Amino acid sequence: MSDTTTLPRPRRALPSMTVIGPVLALVLLVIIGTALNPNFLAWANVTNVLARSAFIGIIAVGMTFVITAGGLDLSVGSMAAFIAGLMILVMNAALPALGVGVPLVLLGMATALVAGLAAGFLNGILITRLGIEAFIVTLGSMGIYRSLVTWLADGGTLSLDFTLRSFYQPVYYGGILGVSWPIIVFAVTVVLGEIAMRRMVFGRHCAAIGSNDQVARYSSVNVGRVRLMTYVLLGLLVGVATIMYVPRLGSASASTGLLWELEAIAAVIIGGTVLKGGFGRVWGTVIGVLILSLIGNILNLTDLVSPYLNGAIQGAIIILAVILQREGKAGA
Amino acid sequence: MKHIIAGIGLAGALAAAPALAQETKVIGVSIPAATHGWAGGMNYFAQAAVERLEATYPELDFVLATASDPGKQVNDIEDMVATRNIDALVVLPFESEPLTGPVQAVAASGAWVTVVDRGLSQEGIEDLYVAGDNSGFGRVSGEFMASQLPEGGKVVALRGIPTTIDNERVAGFESAIEGKDIEVLGMEHGNWNRDDAFTVMQDFLSKFPEIDAVWASDDDMAIGVLAAIEASGREDVKFVLGGAGMKEMVKRTMDQDPMIPANVTYPPSMIATAIEVTALGLVSNAPVSGEFIIGSVLVTPENAEQFYYPDSPF
Numbered sequence: 337m338s339d340t341t342t343l344p345r346p347r348r349a350l351p352s353m354t355v356i357g358p359v360l361a362l363v364l365l366v367i368i369g370t371a372l373n374p375n376f377l378a379w380a381n382v383t384n385v386l387a388r389s390a391f392i393g394i395i396a397v398g399m400t401f402v403i404t405a406g407g408l409d410l411s412v413g414s415m416a417a418f419i420a421g422l423m424i425l426v427m428n429a430a431l432p433a434l435g436v437g438v439p440l441v442l443l444g445m446a447t448a449l450v451a452g453l454a455a456g457f458l459n460g461i462l463i464t465r466l467g468i469e470a471f472i473v474t475l476g477s478m479g480i481y482r483s484l485v486t487w488l489a490d491g492g493t494l495s496l497d498f499t500l501r502s503f504y505q506p507v508y509y510g511g512i513l514g515v516s517w518p519i520i521v522f523a524v525t526v527v528l529g530e531i532a533m534r535r536m537v538f539g540r541h542c543a544a545i546g547s548n549d550q551v552a553r554y555s556s557v558n559v560g561r562v563r564l565m566t567y568v569l570l571g572l573l574v575g576v577a578t579i580m581y582v583p584r585l586g587s588a589s590a591s592t593g594l595l596w597e598l599e600a601i602a603a604v605i606i607g608g609t610v611l612k613g614g615f616g617r618v619w620g621t622v623i624g625v626l627i628l629s630l631i632g633n634i635l636n637l638t639d640l641v642s643p644y645l646n647g648a649i650q651g652a653i654i655i656l657a658v659i660l661q662r663e664g665k666a667g668a
Numbered sequence: 669m670k671h672i673i674a675g676i677g678l679a680g681a682l683a684a685a686p687a688l689a690q691e692t693k694v695i696g697v698s699i700p701a702a703t704h705g706w707a708g709g710m711n712y713f714a715q716a717a718v719e720r721l722e723a724t725y726p727e728l729d730f731v732l733a734t735a736s737d738p739g740k741q742v743n744d745i746e747d748m749v750a751t752r753n754i755d756a757l758v759v760l761p762f763e764s765e766p767l768t769g770p771v772q773a774v775a776a777s778g779a780w781v782t783v784v785d786r787g788l789s790q791e792g793i794e795d796l797y798v799a800g801d802n803s804g805f806g807r808v809s810g811e812f813m814a815s816q817l818p819e820g821g822k823v824v825a826l827r828g829i830p831t832t833i834d835n836e837r838v839a840g841f842e843s844a845i846e847g848k849d850i851e852v853l854g855m856e857h858g859n860w861n862r863d864d865a866f867t868v869m870q871d872f873l874s875k876f877p878e879i880d881a882v883w884a885s886d887d888d889m890a891i892g893v894l895a896a897i898e899a900s901g902r903e904d905v906k907f908v909l910g911g912a913g914m915k916e917m918v919k920r921t922m923d924q925d926p927m928i929p930a931n932v933t934y935p936p937s938m939i940a941t942a943i944e945v946t947a948l949g950l951v952s953n954a955p956v957s958g959e960f961i962i963g964s965v966l967v968t969p970e971n972a973e974q975f976y977y978p979d980s981p982f
Binding site: 373376378380381384388430486489490491492493495501509584585587590591592594632633636637639642643646 | 701702703704705706707711712827830854855856857861862863866867868870871872873874875888891892895899901916977980981982
């Protein structure tokens with residue numbers, strides 16, 4: 337009897353595997369990357385990887401809240417494509433009236449944020465007020481936004497006016513002290529997200545709802561409103577990600593943002609957030625996003641495996657990262 | 669009871685009578701949905717051809733269906749046979765394997781079958797095969813690459829979605845540069861997608877300190893590649909060769925952009941060729957069975973104007 341009670345103690349003294357598992361995986365990937373290619377840790381490559389992670393990363397921070405509160409959003413990838421298309425159309429249409437300049441770019445950004453808010457609100461209302469499963473609502477809106485962007489683009493590609501694109505481009509490629517804007521915005525989003533999750537009532541309410549919404553309701557948590565807010569927040573962040581995405585290539589098409597929703601969800605889960613809800617970790621999500629981006633980067637930088645197998649390697653690492661963090665839980 | 673059934677039969681016969689008098693023939697067109705630039709162009713040319721032919725031949729009726737996956741395409745084709753009793757089917761198969769059975773069933777029912785671009789996995793089902801020349805596409809690209817780098821050089825290549833089409837193109841490219849002093853540093857899949865191509869090219873630029881030219885093998889990928897090169901500020905890449913003839917890229921070749929010296933066609937309008945020829949077979953006595961292979965042509969600043977379609981979405 338005494339044996340069984342004393343055994344777990346030394347393990348508790350160490351940080352649990354759920355915390356260090358994802359970090360270990362990330363460190364391992366960095367070591368492998370450096371060993372395989374000396375350019376891996378070069379500044380240019382590091383900024384490339386961080387900047388390209390920013391879109392999924394910003395969205396995944398919002399997804400962390402949705403999943404923590406026991407929800408799910410499959411529509412974010414198509415939503416991003418739709419918002420990007422809408423933004424390009426609005427900016428091109430306002431070009432003759434406003435001319436190339438800061439007001440036009442601000443108009444584009446406002447369009448993206450408003451569209452993101454509205455799209456998130458719509459998802460949230462359908463889920464909370466009408467009580468439809470989040471999976472079904474967002475599966476539906478995923479199809480709707482994907483078709484809408486294809487329709488807006490007439491099956492082709494929507495492109496930002498060339499002079500306008502050159503003006504807007506620094507939002508992706510420019511930055512402060514060699515750190516580009518997407519990285520800065522990503523970092524700010526993460527810090528704010530971490531504060532909201534850990535220190536604010538909103539984060540605690542999300543976790544409470546995710547672990548047991550009945551109990552949360554009896555504890556006078558406004559369950560519907562908090563759930564709705566998570567979807568609105570996610571929509572807004574999709575808008576923010578789109579603002580960073582459009583200046584990169586200045587175009588949107590039916591293939592924009594394909595499978596972003598699954599990458600965002602995978603990143604959240606790798607980071608230690610529980611898919612069933614009840615527990616969320618924003619910084620873990622960042623680790624998850626970086627792990628996913630680094631795998632692709634390392635596979636491109638080396639010739640170790642056939643490119644046909646990239647998907648298999650990614651899949652294996654995702655599962656491995658989750659097994660690593662579950663180890664601790666199984667023992668606890 | 670018998671009386672009622674007879675009545676329905678009579679009504680049905682009456683309803684069908686005017687159609688029979690004009691001998692309306694129905695052509696079903698089943699194509700993948702516009703999920704990327706090339707398919708968007710293909711959809712545009714398919715619709716344009718249907719509109720033109722409906723105006724020209726009042727005795728022809730068209731059913732156009734776009735599918736976002738092979739399963740949906742099979743359903744579309746089954747619906748066409750069941751509800752519209754089509755006389756001919758023009759199909760651009762989403763994937764060869766899953767469509768072979770259903771298309772074979774259409775052929776067995778006696779309808780004319782035209783297969784476009786992607787062949788079926790069994791030979792001899794279709795009456796007419798209209799396709800681009802994928803190994804020719806790769807060969808023309810490879811020959812251009814070799815002619816532009818007479819002293820040899822280092823190139824990287826971006827491949828499409830792993831498919832037979834992509835394999836044939838790459839094999840054609842590789843055989844064309846064989847024996848020439850061209851070193852292919854790396855090949856990765858950019859999946860005919862701008863964002864993927866951007867990422868792959870960024871990583872190629874990190875990996876290789878010197879690259880002379882890029883075979884992007886597709887204009888969507890070429891746009892991603894160009895953005896990555898521009899952002900890196902690298903001056904060593906002399907040019908990027910795309911393909912398929914997107915209007916924006918053909919325009920840049922026409923305007924003598926040194927980074928885009930050429931293009932190689934793989935026209936999405938081949939669907940129009942297929943629909944027109946199929947219609948011709950139904951309305952006239954002209955024999956149209958066999959194979960119709962549309963060659964890939966090198967577009968240069970001199971001839972670019974012929975390949976520039978400003979109205980097409982692609």
